Amino acid sequence: MRFFGFTLLLFVAFSCSNVEKNRANLVDFVPKNTSIIIKTSNLEDLKSSIKNSDFLDKFTKTSAYKHLETNLDYLKLLKPSGELLICFSKDQKDSLQFTIITKFTPQLFKRDSIKNYVEETLTYENQTLTKSTYNKNTFYSTVIDSTFFAASSKDIINTAFANSDMNEELVKIYNSTSNDKTFSIIINANSPFIKSFFIEESLNLKAFTNYIAIDVDINQNDIYINGITKATDSTKILSNIFRNTIPQENQTQHITPYDSDGFMSFTFKNFKTIEGNLKTFKKKDSITSSSPIFDNIIEVGIIYQTDKRALILNSTDFIATEDALISEQTVIETYRGIEIYSFSQPELFINTFSPLVKDISPNKYCILDNFFVFSSHSDLLQNIIANYQNKTTFSELETFKKVKEQLSNASSLLLAVNNTSLKSIISKNFKDDLDDSFNSYSTSALQFIYDSNFAHVNAIIKKSKTRAAQNSVSEELNIKLASDILNKPQFVINHLTKEKEIVVQDIKNNLYLISNKGKILWKKQLEGAVLGTIEQIDIFKNGRLQLAFATLNRVYVIDRNGKDVAPFPGKFNDKITQPLSVFDYDRNKNYRLLVTQGKNLLMYDVNAKTVNGFNFKSAKEAIISQPKHFRISSKDYIVFKTNNTLHIIDRVGNTRVTPKRSSNFSNQPVFLYNSTFTTTTLNGQLISVDTKGGVSTQNLNLSEKHNIEASSKTLVTLTGNKLTIKSNAVELDFGTYTRPELFYIRDKIYVTITDLQAQKVYIYDSQGNLLPNFPVYGNSEIVLDNIDKDNSLEFVTKGENNSILLYRIN
Structure with missing residues (x-):
């Protein structure tokens, strides 16, 4: 439940128009003063993903996390069947309040046998609500129009009874989120929980946008974020300075030294467009003329190195830009064959690009191909020159390359940071001191791509590995x-990626499917423990695989999404005593499912119907090994054993081979080894039976407690x-x-x-x-x-x- 730690790393929100409607969707019940909404379609998946996230684990010792965990302890009692919203707000006393909204079902909240739980029924203006105390935490709940509504404050519940005007803009942004990701977040830019996601203090969230809605996908080592940010049609919102601009491919990474703390880059096709937008934003006189230095610039970058800054201009015509700097070409030093010039207009960039550019007043510059690099620090300029010549820049870092794969090539605004800057940004939004240095997160990135009246948002926090x-x-x-x-x-x-995933069961008989990146894809409650190995079959012969296996009283076939494939599961009154055997005799996907019950074998097809042609009735004793299928010289053999008999039958259940003598068999499996059916006896001898029934033994000096495995x-x-x-x-x-x-x-x-x-x-x-x-x-x-x-x-x-x-x- 590491929601707070994570939301402090995300973004945003919005102001909106209101229109009165009937409340039919969960979003219609969101309280008006909500700062953050977390939406999930699978609460258990969300809990598991957050629990297993290496990045979010770093917040678990903070007081903020512990406080939030205590407040959300109530979530343990809920079993929602679909979408659920968790809303956060602060009251007039600056106290954290939460609201939980989901569709009501009889299975949602079962009070039976819950320890440390008491409740009482209250009324408010002829409406009924429940006051509950769980582990000394009090919350209130009710059901309104089949929607379950719970909150930490009675005032929030009372307000929920009123069918007040709904926030139309909130509904729109809410509908832009996905139901397929781990969870989604919508954050109001006025949120008291979040201040900024940039290095520059001037780029605070409230000034940058009204809201951001993002979908979050969590793996154990990575967090992927995709969404949109949308501002009202206002010149007072900073993100609107990119209106009518065309994002260009970012190039600042190619000149940023590998040992920098990061860089920020913003692009545009036409400088005059963004210049006009910035003047409007700052309410400056649009008649004021701009410097010709910027006429051919399509990108402005800022390189961060500790407390030092360098500003980069990326020119499409470096000769024209160099000519514009003709009066600024007094050489003050030469480093590695590159001349460094003095610059007499240190406030030019702040005056032109603030608030995107702050705290940088360069008095010198150099030229590296199409890049014009400005700074007030000679050592920083020299470091940039050296790394550019050595090709040891940010763009060459393997960690950056991995992150860049998840981003678009062109963006209106791109921020890429190392672990030091990542921690700094987190600390701006977090009251607690974080002990962790985030060393394993050497490169993270945030990207905005302006498009009409909104911007796409992409971000990635990725654990790097040596x-x-x-x-x-x-x-x-x-x-x-x-x-x-x-x-x-x-x-x-x-079957979608042709890669492998992990399947496992816990002691509560929940079956999990887990991606090879560590993400729990689903959890499914089973009737009992899985017997043996889970098989995969393609029932519909379309390349899509299902899981097939048995428990003590069920045969399951489950699809990739964790859903039962009809008509399974098959229910059995008598116990299943061996793992499910799956046979595909001719490799044509006409599967046979063989169920073992004590002495008996039951053969089914993929429609869960008994195969009438299978004639094997019963063994004289309990079957002690899982039946296996072998093919030798175009003949099929189904092999299994009891304590004293090795049964070798054909595909219709008739005896195909009768061993010429019996033995006291061990509990070891039967293998096809050296073209013979091979297992061991109780006294540890290797016993082999050929296809004519010939029996041979070999003393391997095995004890009674032994194991064998064979190919x-x-x-x-x-x-x-x-x-x-x-x-x-x-x-x-x-x-x-x-x-x-x-x-x-x-x-x-x-x-x-x-x-x-x-x-x-x-x-x-x-x-x-x-x-x-x-x-x-x-x-x-x-x-x-x-x-x-x-x-x-x-x-x-x-x-x-x-x-x-x-x-x-x-």
């Missing part, structure tokens, strides 16, 4: 869930602390080990195992060699794969009880 050394193992994500993890996380395919040519065994890969034995430290897993990726074999006692993950190659920089921390079996478009492998494991770790092998 380039990993070859063969190093780096922790990429640490994703925290609300509850402890029940089973090992695994990868599934995102077509590779056998892996674990007994005690001895791991054997093919014929290569590895002596492990004494510990408590998971079963070994075998992964075949890019013609290489990897064997993984985790010591649960020591909390260490090991990965070996096919020769039994431990990969460099292993073991690493982990608390479960792992899944290894290439989950994105690079060449590095990643693996996922359980970290702490409620966290998932994603590692990269570089």
